[in-house]
Amino acid sequence: MNKKLLGYVALFGAIALLPAFGVYPVFVMKVLCYALFACAFNLLVGFTGLLSFGHAAFLGTAAYVTGHALKVWGLPTPVGILVGMAGAAGVGLLFGLLAIRRSGIYFSMITLALAQMLYFFFLQAPFTGGEDGLQSVPRGHFLGLDLASDLTLFYVVLAIFIAAFWLIYRIVHSPFGQVLTSIRENEARATSLGYDTGHFKLLAFVLSAALAGLAGSTKTLLLGFATLTDAIWTTSGLVILMTLVGGMGTLIGPMVGALVIIALENKIGDFGNWLGELTGIAWFNGLGESVSLVTGLIFIVCVLAFRRGLVGEAMALWEKRQRPS
């Protein structure tokens, strides 16, 4: 246990030092936001076995609510973040109440449909700015710290991430988390043991929505805008991909997945140019424009050959070595 704790301390310590080594803090923050989003999503899919295809709804809701609270209502930044989280949790409660009435594949379709409904609402609602989005949201102050500097914001975002990660860790390792795992493994048996599985699933759904909301609020704070991209269905697909690449049901997996996918999105244009130069095929130069093509291919490869994800595969390999046959 202490070894594990040391590992986490070392990991977060290393992240905290990244800007000192010349890594662009905004990039790290963006990865952290998506990592938190993926961790929140993983709480549901990895530890409860519910595949939500509508998690962009919570990211988007919190992004808009926080943006509106900071820009129009002029609320202090921490309050704005909390209001955004509360908004996402509220939407999560409504969606959850409807979606847990069906299980399996229907659950995924329902969450996707509900998220699409919310997307159309955001598209038409006056406070979201429609296609333009909500622009120039002020960062303000956080407990006396001026967030205008990227570096200050970086440490605040990192602190938020660590707090949320710790919360997820506690949830997963609590008796509540054990019940969630038992629902994932065998819902009928969990019911027969006397657990009200609907209640547990709903609570897990709301928690996941609230944490995804925290990611959305933080992202608005970081980038200064909230747009329809946060709420569109491809973003729901993106968070699934991150979790799948990193490893569903592992704590670190979603972080790794978020890093890989964000880095890929940033670098794919360069990679395409490099391939184009290498092979002389002009089509590769446009690779930066076809991110969805590449993410789709990764999806297919992951599902067919790589279902445990990077961290899951690494852990399986490690266990194999620990147990000499």
Place this chain on the structure above:
Amino acid sequence: MTEIFGIPLPALLGQLLLGLVNGSFYAMLSLGLAVIFGMLNIINFAHGALYMMGAFFAWMGLEYLGLNYWFMLGLAPLAVGLIGIVIERTMLQWLYKLDHLYGLLLTFGITLVIEGIFRSVYGVSGQPYQVPDALQGATNLGFMILPNYRAWVVVASLIVCFAVWALIEKTSLGAKLRAGTENPKLVQAFGINVPAMVTLTYAGGVALAAFAGVLAAPILQVSALMGSNLIIVVFAVVVIGGMGSILGSILTGLGLGIVEGLTKVFYPEASNTVVFVVMAIVLLVRPAGLFGKEK
């Protein structure tokens, strides 16, 4: 002029027809999804992308090969069906023993790839496709002007839907198919080639989507993104109807198209979302869906 709730009758009927047109697309797509799900236990997210591919094939046939609408109405579903066979044989068949969610994720990946390919070649703007000569113009029915092409879409899709229904419910092939859905191992023990049947089911389902795509090409703009918005609505339709019954899928699809059309008349702001609202209400009242069986 006759008015109903302050809306002139021709306008109302026009929207109703448009709703029926959309409804027939919903019906054809949800029918294909239901048949595929029954046999493969996979929700085919790629259905929307393959529908888009059907529409694009129609456009490409005319643009590059000079093949007219009627040729492509047969050819595009055939081509997409072949692609379906390739998809099933190379990828989907490895997933049948796994959790349902992997099928959804894999077909989602396939969707992204197909859309990505068409986007990288044709961009996101729509390509216009002419209504075929024989169906241009409109017929005056006295109480409304009926655009011929739209009427054709509704009639053609109804015929195809009921043909599929008859094939599954009334023929011996359909009986084998239904038996395979119920208990594949037992059916295989009787000497029926179930894996081949599964492949053909997938091919048939996606061919149906491509047929819908060709029908849609002259009405909607042919674009790389035309499938993804539709598939989400069709998912809601499937949740509302439940995937247990073929006739149920057809009726739900048509019915929701009409509901959407009427919403466009009376409260246009909600026309994008009304299907999802209906879904939420159905989930509250009858969680298994209108035609679904409670498990």
